[in-house]
Amino acid sequence: MDKAYDILIIDDDRDLVHSMRIVLETKPYTIRTAHNGKEGYHRIEEKIPDLIILDVMMATDTEGFDLAYRLRNQERYRDIPILMFTSFTQKMAETGADKFQHIMGEEWPVNKFMEKPIDPDVLLKTVEELLRGE
Amino acid sequence: MNLAKELVAQQIFIRRELSERVGWFVGVRWIAIAIATAGALAARLWGFTLPLRPVLFTVAAMVGYNLLFTVVGRRLRQISPDRQRPFQISAHAQIVCDLGALAALIYFTGGFYSPFTLFVLFQIILAGILLEPAYAYIYAGACTAAIGLMGALQAGGTITPYPGLFEHAIYHTDPALRESVSFFIILAAAYLVTAYLVTTIARGLRIKGRALLRFGKELDAANTKLTALYDLVKQMAFCADYQELMDSATQTTARIMGVKACSIKLLDEQRQTLRFASTYGLSQNYLARGDIEIAKSPINQRILQGAVYTIGHIEEKDYFQYPENVRQEGISSMICLPLKVEKRVLGVFCVYSQAQAGFRDADVDFFALVAELTALAMQNLRSELNKSWFLQKAAHQLRSPLNAVDSILKVLRKAYVGPLNEKQTEMLAQCERRIEALSLTIQDLLKLGIKRADSASVDLRPISLAPLLSQFSAVYQTQAKEKGVQLTFSLAPHLPAILGEEKLLDDLYTNLLSNAIKYTPAGKAVQVSLDREDGQRLRLQISDTGIGIPRDQLPRLFTEFFRAENAKAHTDQGTGLGLAIAKEAADRLRGTLQIDSREGQGTCVTCYFPIAS
Known part of the structure; x- marks a missing residue:
């Protein structure tokens, strides 16, 4: 049996968080949730999770990125793997004139970037890979 | 604007005039000498008792000093006309010499009663033209005194001038004292009145000359400014970004107006603070003071209410929130006015000068024009960006x-919340398919919005079109085959490169090709051809023998979400955004898009691309 990994989901869409929880709880994972960047940061301070699943657009358009950068800039949180979801396709985030381009520059602050809708099979597979450190 | 510079220019203008006139004076004297010589000889021949030798001696002296002045004049021409003194000395010397020669002539032709006393007027007039007004009076006074002295000496018998031309008039009746005195008063009056008239007229002419010079300069400056304004407007029209537009405005304005600095401050949403949005020529130190609270800044309050503020002497005013900073920055005068479109105030536009009272009314008017144009350009860009932003946000x-x-x-369909039967799984799959179609529409919409927002920043480079088309077509060949549509290509060999951008070409071509395949029934054909139309353009044609487009619906074809009636009947797949995206891409590629179609017979889309030079 796998070690009970601690996964933190940060997304303002409660329904989506609920269904992700259902999918992830089919595996031996402990799921914690937060609905905005600030609450998410508190959860991380309480206990460092093994993985963060993070949404880009919450109250502000770049809330997810803001949190990711904040974590990457701190020694103790730097190595937490982050899986980021957004409704923008990756292609657009890379090439479009949207505001992320200015914020991101060259460096992606996340380990994996995926677009919604979320396929549960792909989600489980990706989470497993990230937890194994791939 | 630069008073000192203008004064120098004016003086140079006046001095140049002086140097020219001094030269002219020498020329005129040769004529006078010739006439004097001829006159003396003629008088002698006519039987007057004119002492020929002394007169000719005087004329010879005139020739001598005029030769000297000719040489001096040549030297003077080589020195810069902004040095005024040498010309003044030369003018004085010439007048004094002439008066000396004239005194001799007067002495030899009857002294006090000589008619040549009238010729003194010429010298007074010349002094009035060549020199400062005071000298006309000085010479007039000196000559009056000299003539008076000569008259007194003559009456006392100390000197006995030659009887000259009017021997009989002078000696046959001895004039009484009161006659001599009244003669003298009339002569003196003539000298002084002449001095008065000539200096008055000369002064008027000088003022007019200066005004003319100033008008000329103003016209020149206005022309330069207008050209610069035109450039600014052109530049602003191409800005796709708010910051870029404002930076372009501040930099160009400072340059055109020849001032130290320029700034745009924008109002925040609560309309309580003004924030520096773009500056040119202001130090970091000055900007570090941060935002300006409108409540604490009476000057900005008034500007926002629509007042134009011109401050000539900063230190006299006490309505700055940070007066120390203004002083430290070396700003001595400024114009501030509201940036507004109709009644909507966006912020405050300022120019700063290091000179006290550095701005004139014309500068204020000009700056108001610049501000108006800038505000208009900002408003235009904002509405463009808003449209795109709204579209993206909505999407x-x-x-x-x-x-x-x-x-x-x-999650449901993949049985994460419990097992499903086959019927349930199938219905959930149907739902997912419909959602996917809707999602596609929104994605297209998003794409279009981003393109509009990004419309000015496209980077076109030479691209070889034919290989790119083959690459893009791979997917569609399979698609056409599956559908039973015959897809053929005819790409001319050795075509020159066009100016393009890969992603835009992808948007353009794949939207057109997928439309052609979508609206062409099985068994019919789609043809793609690429050739050279003329020296300047390549022609890409995508023609099909599909359902075509009804004539009355052709004009609306490029409108977003528009789908022709027969297209909707043909397939329910399609967002109505494909052609709008293709058109947008063609515009940005500086190409043109043409559609010919006949309902039931097919459609031919032609794109023209400029060849890279």
Whole structure:
């Protein structure tokens, strides 16, 4: 049996968080949730999770990125793997004139970037890979 | 604007005039000498008792000093006309010499009663023209005194001038004292009145000359400014970014107006603070003071209410929130006015000068014009960006819940919440398919919005079109084959490169080709051809023998979400955004798009691309 990994989901869409929880709880994972960047940061301070699943657009358009950068800039949180979801396709985030381009520059602050809708099979597979450190 | 410079220019103008006139004076004297010589000889021949030798001696002296002045004049021409003194000395010397020669002539032709006393007027007039007004009076006074002295000496018998021309008039009746005195008064009056008249007229002419010079300069400056203004407007029209537009405005304005600095401050949404949005020529130190609270800044309050503020002497005013900073920055005068479109105030536009009272009324008017144009350009750009922003925001708001529904359905269908029967799984799959179609529409919409927002920043480079088309076509060949549509290519060999951008060409071509395949029934054909139209353009044609487009619906074809009636009947797939995206891409590629279609017979889309030079 796998070690009970601690996964933190940060997304303002409660329904989506609920269904992700259902999918992830089919595996031996402990799921914690937060609905905005600030609450998410508190959860991380309480206990460092093994993985963060993070949404880009919450109250502000770049809330997810803001949190990711904040974590990457701190020694103790730097190595937490982050899986980021957004409704923008990756292609657009890379090439479009949207505001992320200015914020991101060259460096992606996340380990994996995926677009919604979320396929549960792909989600489980990706989470497993990230937890194994791939 | 630069008073000192203008004064120098004016003086140079006046001095140049003086140097020219001094030269002219020498020329005129040769004529006078010739006439004097001829006159003396003629008088002698006519039987007057004129002492020929002394007169000719005087004329010879005139020739001598005029030769000297000719040489001096040549030297003077080589020195810069902004040095005024040498010309003044030369003018004085010439007048004094002439008066000396004239005194001799008067002495030899009757002294006090000589008619040549009238010729003194010429010298007074010349002094009035060549020199400062005071000298005309000085010479007039000196000559009056000299003539008076000569008259007194003559009456006392100390000197006995030659009887000259009017021997009989002078000696046959001895004039009484009162006659001599009244003669003298009339002569003196003539000298002084002449001095008065000539200096008055000369002064008027000088003022007019200066005004003319100033008008000329102003006209020149106005022309330069207008050209610069035109450039500014042109530059602003090409800005796709708010910051870029404002930076371009501040930099160009400072340059055109020849001032130290320029700034645009924008109002925040609560309309309580003004923030420096773009500056040119202001130090970091000055900007570090941060935002300006409108409540604490009476000057900005008034500007925002619509007042134009011109401050000539900063230190006299006490309505700055940070007066120390203004002083430290070396700003001595400024113009501030509201940036507004109709009644909507966007912020405050300022120019700063290091000179006290550095701005004239014309500068204020000009700056008001610049501000108006800048505000208009900002407003235009804002509405463009707003449209795109709204579109993107709306698309995102639509996609978010849709994605959530899609994700949840997938969890359900893949039996994460319990087993499903076959019928249930099938119905959930149907839902997912419909959601996918809707999602596609929104994605296209998002794409279009981003393109509009990004419209000015396209980087075109030479691209070889034919290989790119083959690459893009791979997917569609399979698609056409599956559908039973015959897809053929005819790409001319050795075509020159066009100016393009890969992603835009992808948007353009794949939207057109997928439309052609979509609206062409099985058994019919789609043809793609690429050739050279003329020296300047390549022609790409995508023609099909599909359902065609009804004539009355052709004009609306490039409108977003528009789908022709027969297209909707043909297939329910399609967002109505494909052609709008293709048109947008063609515009940005500086190409043109043409559509010919006949309902039931087919459609031919032609794109023209400029060849890279």
